[in-house]
Amino acid sequence: xxxxxxxxxxxxxxxxxxxxxxxxxxxxxxxxxxxxxxxxxxxxxxxxxxxxxxxxxxxxxxxxxxxxxxxxxxxxxxxxxxxxxxxxxxxxxxxxxxxxxxxxxxxxxxxxxxxxxxxxxxxxxxxxxxxxxxxxxxxxxxxxxxxxxxxxxxxxxxxxxxxxxxxxxxxxxxxxxxxxxxxxxxxxxxxxxxxxxxxxxxxxxxxxxxxxxxxxxxxxxxxxxxxxxxxxxxxxxxxxxxxxxxxxxxxxxxxxxxxxxxxxxxxxxxxxxxxxxxxxxxxxxxxxxxxxxxxxxxxxxxxxxxxxxxxxxxxxxxxxxxxxxxxxxxxxxxxxxxxxxxxxxxxxxxxxxxxxxxxxxxxxxxxxxxxxxxxxxxxxxxxxxxxxxxxxxxxxxxxxxxxxxxxxxxxx
Amino acid sequence: xxxxxxxxxxxxxxxxxxxxxxxxxxxxxxxxxxxxxxxxxxxxxxxxxxxxxxxxxxxxxxxxxxxxxxxxxxxxxxxxxxxxxxxxxxxxxxxxxxxxxxxxxxxxxxxxxxxxxxxxxxxxxxxxxxxxxxxxxxx
Ligand SMILES: Cc1ncc(COP(=O)(O)O)c(C=O)c1O
Numbered sequence: 160x161x162x163x164x165x166x167x168x169x170x171x172x173x174x175x176x177x178x179x180x181x182x183x184x185x186x187x188x189x190x191x192x193x194x195x196x197x198x199x200x201x202x203x204x205x206x207x208x209x210x211x212x213x214x215x216x217x218x219x220x221x222x223x224x225x226x227x228x229x230x231x232x233x234x235x236x237x238x239x240x241x242x243x244x245x246x247x248x249x250x251x252x253x254x255x256x257x258x259x260x261x262x263x264x265x266x267x268x269x270x271x272x273x274x275x276x277x278x279x280x281x282x283x284x285x286x287x288x289x290x291x292x293x294x295x296x297x298x299x300x301x302x303x304x305x306x307x308x309x310x311x312x313x314x315x316x317x318x319x320x321x322x323x324x325x326x327x328x329x330x331x332x333x334x335x336x337x338x339x340x341x342x343x344x345x346x347x348x349x350x351x352x353x354x355x356x357x358x359x360x361x362x363x364x365x366x367x368x369x370x371x372x373x374x375x376x377x378x379x380x381x382x383x384x385x386x387x388x389x390x391x392x393x394x395x396x397x398x399x400x401x402x403x404x405x406x407x408x409x410x411x412x413x414x415x416x417x418x419x420x421x422x423x424x425x426x427x428x429x430x431x432x433x434x435x436x437x438x439x440x441x442x443x444x445x446x447x448x449x450x451x452x453x454x455x456x457x458x459x460x461x462x463x464x465x466x467x468x469x470x471x472x473x474x475x476x477x478x479x480x481x482x483x484x485x486x487x488x489x490x491x492x493x494x495x496x497x498x499x500x501x502x503x504x505x506x507x508x509x510x511x512x513x514x515x516x517x518x519x520x521x522x523x524x525x526x527x528x529x530x531x532x533x534x535x536x537x538x539x540x541x542x543x544x545x546x547x548x549x550x551x552x553x554x555x556x557x558x559x560x561x562x563x564x565x566x567x568x569x570x571x
Numbered sequence: 572x573x574x575x576x577x578x579x580x581x582x583x584x585x586x587x588x589x590x591x592x593x594x595x596x597x598x599x600x601x602x603x604x605x606x607x608x609x610x611x612x613x614x615x616x617x618x619x620x621x622x623x624x625x626x627x628x629x630x631x632x633x634x635x636x637x638x639x640x641x642x643x644x645x646x647x648x649x650x651x652x653x654x655x656x657x658x659x660x661x662x663x664x665x666x667x668x669x670x671x672x673x674x675x676x677x678x679x680x681x682x683x684x685x686x687x688x689x690x691x692x693x694x695x696x697x698x699x700x701x702x703x704x705x706x707x708x709x710x
Binding site: 185506507508510511514515518519565569570 | 591592595596599624644645646647648649650
């Protein structure tokens with residue numbers, strides 16, 4: 160297969176790589192601005208999925224036949240691709256999960272249950288997604304630990320002074336989002352990690368929203384766990400990654416039991432496999448794991464810097480354009496932001512905004528974005544969120560602005 | 572007018588519009604005309620569960636008919652419009668007619684996506700509540 164190269168960002172070519180973009184919705188060309196919920200998939204990823212089922216499908220790690228061999232080596236090649244994408248030290252530190260949510264639950268259920276007890280503290284932030292809140296609450300209920308929350312300012316930035324005050328020797332886990340899905344805020348994770356390590360806490364970074372926009376180097380960050388979902392990174396749905404430092408993963412007991420995760424099973428006693436297999440019980444989502452590699456290659460071919468530069472241009476353009484709309488207030492004005500804009504329109508329910516934009520072919524997300532505590536802190540019921548990806552254009556932002564003007568005239 | 576006559580009347584009104592946006596505009600305009608509930612009916616017992624926007628429904632038996640009044644958050648204008656359509660069709664009808672009503676107008680005017688999916692819980696639970704009140708009071 161030939162991979163295209165993009166000396167500069169060729170938007171027409173990029174859009175052609177994503178077949179789904181070329182369609183009418185409610186009679187108008189689709190504008191897809193719901194990329195923070197999930198990105199669309201390039202042809203290379205779709206082809207990899209079809210190719211796997213057409214040529215290589217077999218169960219992995221067990222078969223001795225040619226197909227099993229091909230499937231296994233493609234699966235493990237994907238692990239290596241993720242390793243290098245995150246700059247992890249070893250491929251064994253990459254565990255395939257079915258998403259960010261699953262990865263956080265894995266850590267809570269294994270590391271959390273083993274090493275946390277009564278009175279131990281878990282520190283998260285006000286801007287966490289429910290998937291980085293609820294697993295810890297469940298752990299607190301089970302083990303009697305205490306959940307503490309780092310507050311934010313009105314711009315949607317963490318209050319670092321407060322963070323430092325909350326860190327004590329009782330803090331065992333700090334679990335913070337790298338980039339906020341609701342506001343776009345980029346958190347200073349390196350700083351958070353260093354401070355947490357100084358009190359002996361381990362740190363999990365929820366990278367669900369970060370991986371498309373930011374270069375990730377888990378060794379430089381020195382985070383203990385880093386988790387993300389492939390579907391927000393041009394990859395398949397229901398597929399994600401837990402990176403963990405080897406030393407930690409080895410001390411953690413397995414979570415799900417079954418095939419693949421064992422060395423030897425007798426009715427008296429079972430010995431467990433080594434990492435990463437210890438945490439990958441059962442037949443995994445082989446095709447989708449394999450296709451993740453194509454998604455990462457796609458990103459690498461475009462170049463993260465090039466993607467980031469384009470997204471930044473869209474963010475700046477959209478921020479300026481939206482601010483010309485009377486009664487529109489941008490929610491989340493952090494200095495460091497990715498291409499996510501949440502906003503409210505004075506006197507107009509976000510649901511109505513979403514419905515009327517959809518009728519004009521524009522897909523946005525409305526509501527609380529799985530961040531109810533954050534919405535409560537900001538004193539709003541929800542927002543309308545436009546999130547941009549590499550294939551979006553300034554013309555589409557113009558359509559959004561016109562679409563919002565239409566919302567306003569209809570509601571007036 | 573019977574429930575079905577009212578539904579047919581609404582279908583005719585919406586037939587004037589080809590464009591979904593024009594239909595939505597019409598719903599919004601209906602919402603604007605929906606009179607607000609008096610304060611004493613704005614109580615939690617009247618809140619419809621599952622709506623993203625707050626909707627209140629007050630149900631009463633008046634002579635041999637069921638009488639509904641409803642209200643939604645002032646900013647949620649599409650909800651207000653949908654609420655007003657439901658009131659128009661189902662209020663002041665015999666309980667057994669409400670309980671057995673087949674609300675085909677929702678589909679025919681192209682609103683099923685608004686009523687069933689997004690506002691999901693919402694409008695569906697409002698209809699359910701209207702019907703179960705009617706059911707309790709049916710002969
Ligand atoms: C910041 C953040 N964390 C976690 C998640 C959950 O990801 P998934 O649903 O793929 O497990 C999301 C997805 O919306 C997210 O944006």
